[in-house]
Amino acid sequence: MSKGTFDQLNDALFAQLEKLQSVDYADSEQMKQAIAQTNAVSGIAANIISNNATKISAMKYFENIGVEYGSLAAKAPKMLGGGD
Numbered sequence: 001m002s003k004g005t006f007d008q009l010n011d012a013l014f015a016q017l018e019k020l021q022s023v024d025y026a027d028s029e030q031m032k033q034a035i036a037q038t039n040a041v042s043g044i045a046a047n048i049i050s051n052n053a054t055k056i057s058a059m060k061y062f063e064n065i066g067v068e069y070g071s072l073a074a075k076a077p078k079m080l081g082g083g084d
Helices: 006-021 028-064
Strands: none
Touching: 006 028
């Protein structure tokens, strides 16, 4: 399984936007379902972006203190590229 990219995330968000725009506004049940799905997709996207922002902040921190980030990979948490 390949990891997602920001391009894939962007494509998914635009696909969801298109889906939301194609909903029949007269069908209140379809509208409710589309809004719920859009909220779920948006929430997941926000979490992905936040997690990656944390990783970037950690990498910047290591760079600022003069430690090569890659050398810490074995000690760093998995979400930050480490082995544990």
